[in-house]
Amino acid sequence: GEDVEQSLFLSVREGDSSVINCTYTDSSSTYLYWYKQEPGAGLQLLTYIFSNMDMKQDQRLTVLLNKKDKHLSLRIADTQTGDSAIYFCAESIGGTSGTYKYIFGTGTRLKVLA
Amino acid sequence: GAGVSQSPSNKVTEKGKDVELRCDPISGHTALYWYRQSLGQGLEFLIYFQGNSAPDKSGLPSDRFSAERTGGSVSTLTIQRTQQEDSAVYLCASSPGTSKGSKQETQYFGPGTRLLVL
Numbered sequence: 001g002e003d004v005e006q007s008l009f010l011s012v013r014e015g016d017s018s019v020i021n022c023t024y025t026d027s028s029s030t031y032l033y034w035y036k037q038e039p040g041a042g043l044q045l046l047t048y049i050f051s052n053m054d055m056k057q058d059q060r061l062t063v064l065l066n067k068k069d070k071h072l073s074l075r076i077a078d079t080q081t082g083d084s085a086i087y088f089c090a091e092s093i094g095g096t097s098g099t100y101k102y103i104f105g106t107g108t109r110l111k112v113l114a
Numbered sequence: 115g116a117g118v119s120q121s122p123s124n125k126v127t128e129k130g131k132d133v134e135l136r137c138d139p140i141s142g143h144t145a146l147y148w149y150r151q152s153l154g155q156g157l158e159f160l161i162y163f164q165g166n167s168a169p170d171k172s173g174l175p176s177d178r179f180s181a182e183r184t185g186g187s188v189s190t191l192t193i194q195r196t197q198q199e200d201s202a203v204y205l206c207a208s209s210p211g212t213s214k215g216s217k218q219e220t221q222y223f224g225p226g227t228r229l230l231v232l
Contacts, residue, residue, distance in 0.1 A: 031219055042118075042205055043157075043223040088156065092219050101170065102147075102221060106156035 006089055006105035013113050018076040020108045022089030025070060029091035032065060034074045037086045037107070046074070046087075076110075084112045116140070118224035120206050126230045127196055135191045135227045139208030146189050147207040147221060148181060157205065163189060196231045203228050 003025045012018045024032070030051050035043040049056045049063045049072075056063045062075040076083055089105040119138045127133050139146050148160040159173040163183040174180070178196075183189040193200055207221040 033220070035223070042120075042225040043207075045220065045222060048220060101159060101162065102157075103159075104149075104157040 004089055004091060004103050004105040006087075006108045008106065009109050009111070011111045011113060012079050014079060014081055016079055018074075018079045018083065018110055018112075020074045020076075020087050020089075020110065022072040022074075022105055023070055024072065024089070024091045024103070026091060026093045026103070027067070027070065029093050031092045032063075032072050033088075033090040033092070033102075034061075034063065035088040035090065037088065039085075043088060079110075079112050081112045081114055084110055086110070118206055118208050118222055120204075120224040120227050122227060123225065124228045124230075126232065128232055129198060130195055132192065132194045133196055133229065135193075135204050135229070137189045137191070137206030137208075137224060139187065139189070139206070140222055141187075142210070143208035143222075144186065144211050145209045145221075146183060147209075148189070148191050149205045149207065150175075151203045151205055151226070153202070160191070160204075193229075196229075198231050201229055201231045 005023050031048050033048040034046045036046050037043050047058050047061050047063055049065050060077045064073045086107040086109050088107045090102045092102055118140055121136045144165055146163040149157040150160055151157050161168055161171050161174055161181050165186050166183050178194045181191045203226040205223055205226045207223045209221045
């Protein structure tokens with residue numbers, strides 16, 4: 001079945017790099033996404049990667065995709081206290097009538113220690 | 115332009131009452147989605163709209179839940195006879211379109227409505 005898994009917690013020191021991992025099961029996914037949710041807020045789109053790419057870099061964010069292992073990671077360089085949030089991985093897969101739907105992971109709570 | 119907005123931001127109700135949650139998508143976005151996020155949990159898909167029609171209602175938890183969208187814009191999610199287990203954050207998202215394999219898939223989220231059923 002469709003499933004996206006993430007570790008629940010990650011703690012890093014300010015200035016270090018953070019790596020948040022995600023595994024998914026559906027090989028037909030087209031786009032894979034990372035969203036950030038701060039306390040009491042909705043989800044903010046951070047970045048996405050098309051399924052035929054291996055890597056995408058956007059300022060402090062680097063997304064790596066291993067299609068063979070169905071593994072996605074988000075690396076945050078020089079992590080700041082403002083990066084403390086829950087990070088959700090999501091994949092878009094074929095839904096009904098030729099459209100698609102999102103499958104979200106349970107989220108990884110990143111805590112940045114000063 | 116403006117992002118996705120939702121109202122109310124918070125709602126407290128008594129068990130058994132009906133509630134109506136509203137979502138205003140980004141102007142021009144044809145697809146609209148409702149999700150539920152329970153405390154400490156991930157996102158649970160409820161329903162999505164393409165225009166005014168809802169091709170996929172598979173996520174609605176029970177017949178107490180319904181949603182509609184009018185004019186291809188605003189959507190309302192109605193929960194009848196609310197139960198305590200309905201307490202959650204209800205998130206709405208919109209995307210430009212739903213054609214598979216295009217950037218039209220990217221969803222943009224609203225801030226959510228926090229529902230508490232006493």
